[in-house]
Amino acid sequence: MLSYSFMQNAFVVSLFISVLCPCIGVFLVLRRYSMIGDTLSHASLAGITIGLLCNQSPVLGAFIFTSLSGALIEYLRRYFRKYTDLILSIVLALSVGTAITIISSGKLRTNADSFMFGSILTVTKTDMVMVMILSIISVLTLIFLYHQMVYIAYDEEAAKVAGVKTGLINYVFFVLVASAISVSIRIVGVLVLSSMIALPVATALQLEKGFKQTLIFSILFSMIDIMSGLFISYYLNVAPGGFTALVSVFVLLMVLIGKKLHTSFNRASHAS
């Protein structure tokens, strides 16, 4: 299977996605921003169509448009303090409106469907290089800003007292979210992308560990989800995005059942 060059490309991209998505996802989930992830996933579709329309890399188009959408969300938070969910509707209207208008215009030479559902066959060498560059820069930025990001997620006021420039880091954070989304769309697809960001984290949270261990387990679960999704979808001849989402739900269920059994076993041994 890995003798095919398209499968090698898909494998490398999946490996990078499985590390980057939970690294960003853990902060999105813990800041209760899962829906922002969903909105930005849809925003990436507009970036893809703009990239394709301009004969440029769709991944680069998605990265730029999603970053701008993230910055717009952060900026609009000042104007809609009491109705922050409205901001997501505004950004969704702008991005989905752009995507549908471009797709329905018939001016795209490429089919945008593969970006909706994810596809192994369409990962090119250029995409792979773009994904590697964006992932490495993003992970290095995360390592550099690790403690600031942890504190903004945990206690933003305390971070401000310690002199953290929370406004600036929030903008950087949205660029990182945009990066994670852009690198993932080829394999996972726009429609289930937000679940790939959130589900491995949701699974790791069930283990009730500290932050660093939760992050490590999120990466581990993400690797299991995405790699199993990739290889099994190849043999079943289905879109990897949908199947990866199913695997991630299955892994979460297994962990929940394991946790329940562990608790019951502990209770029984205490009682006896």
Place this chain on the structure above:
Amino acid sequence: MIKAEDLSFSYSGSPPYILSGLELEIKNGEYVSVVGDNGCGKSTLMKLILKFLRPTHGSIVTDAKKIGYVPQKNDSINSGFPITVWEMLNSYRKLLKLKDKAVVSESLRLVGLSDHARALMGNLSGGQAQKAFIARALMGEPDLLILDEPSAGVDIDSQREIYALLKRLNTENGITIVSVEHNLDAAISNSTTIFHLHGGHGHFCTPQKYSEEYLGKGGAHA
């Protein structure tokens, strides 16, 4: 020192003001309890000192070089966040750019939480969590400590320990303390001065005088 002159604030930027023409002067080394009814602007005043908010009119300044802040429990803190006591303090040490890891163990020892370093913050009792936040505020040796209702949701024994610690930090280490208080007994017993906020204005009085007024009203503010 903290000094406010003609300080007014409203979230909309126009009247009615939560704080209106407030005058305030807190000298270094004082332990000031800020008291008043719900919604009188106590927490807003703290946020103005911390520069989380900007005055609508007037000014508020402090010459404190390092400020420690203990937030109101469950106010801004995400209680389901998966973070251990050690991680919470160690990350803060990194934010303060303190190189010596020993400050984490030292601050835990100071508040009596050394045995809970590996516990998840969400699994601590109210009193233990509050002590952990005080430990965090003490890292970097602040000259001003600001607390927002330090005894809220804390059991009686832990309250006693927390106030004993605050008094010791004030008298022995010379740390200026400004604490928003609903616990009037604690305010009267521990502080050197009480700042009573009412109707957007405030006035200072001694704990003794406040106690007489407070008791005279039969505990109306309790």
